Amino acid sequence: MSRNKDWIRLEGIGKSFKVATRTAGLKEAAKALFVRKHTVVEALKDISFSIGEGEIVGYIGPNGAGKSTTIKIMSGILVPDGGSCSVMGYTPWKDRTDYVRHIGVVFGQRSQLWWDVPVLDSFELLRDIYKIPDAKYKQNVAMLTDMLDLEKILQMPVRQLSLGQRMRCEIAASLLHSPKLLFLDEPTIGLDAVSKLAVRNFIKTLNKEQGVTVILTTHDMSDIEALASRLLMIGKGALLYDGSLEELRGRFGTGRTVTVDYRGDSGPIDIQGATLMDWTQERAVYSFDTEQIVLADIVSRLSEKVEIVDIAVTSKDLDEMIVELYEEHQI
């Protein structure tokens, strides 16, 4: 349950990047030595949202939408062109030294561990960098080793670890200093099913038992389904959706497809309120909206004419809903 709704508050955040344009041809390249041409990429346009303490929020959007730029601003790595951002009372890019003691950051594609030394040595370096008191460090290493099953890998150099093992160590490394806020950028990318589950379970427990707030960037919708009760969706630098998964499901979730296997001699049967998608000698497929017609009515109409052998109903999955939202906003 969220304790302070404006624990994180972004208001009117904008960020543009100036990108040098290169023109083809030797003459143009020579000219470019004297006259530099630039285009401006508007990565974020007027982004506003609040996140409460203790929430797990999924931050999603297609490639190039502006997710990393937002995370970099919230973690103090980038300074926005305009707008305000307050996290736990800090302005991230202004009070960075103090601020970083309260946040943990994991970028799935980048490592904060030293490649050639045992994992534990990296942890000790981080202890010195963050000036973590000895007792707290020992307690956290013991807790994280237990929760993330690190016992056998702490003495191994990072380059010898599998991706799943490395990700567990990355997450542990980001939590050694007991941050209250964790940014996770693609934490399950490339992981197999078992490792994904282990990482997800850990994030859930961390949030539940220690109240750590989690902002999760991912392209994997099953991460969102498993972890986040709230979704922030961004596309072309603008916020497109801020709400719960349930609301999103409510908005798109009344569409169903029913596949009915039958026996009997019948031509296609029209049912008012349902759309016939396919009709073969053994199988009929209808799409329908639960607000227009209930499944039982479809089944009962069909059973007047044919003998029903099997029924399977599917609803839109999260991926499909997201694609529809993008289409709605023409992303």
Ligand SMILES: Nc1ncnc2c1ncn2[C@@H]1O[C@H](COP(=O)(O)OP(=O)(O)OP(=O)(O)O)[C@@H](O)[C@H]1O
């Ligand atoms: N340092 C930079 N210099 C120039 N352009 C940048 C820079 N960082 C980001 N951009 C541009 O800003 C836009 C948003 O990028 P960002 O990395 O935030 O997207 P993203 O949603 O994280 O994408 P992905 O899912 O591919 O990681 C893109 O058009 C990107 O090319």
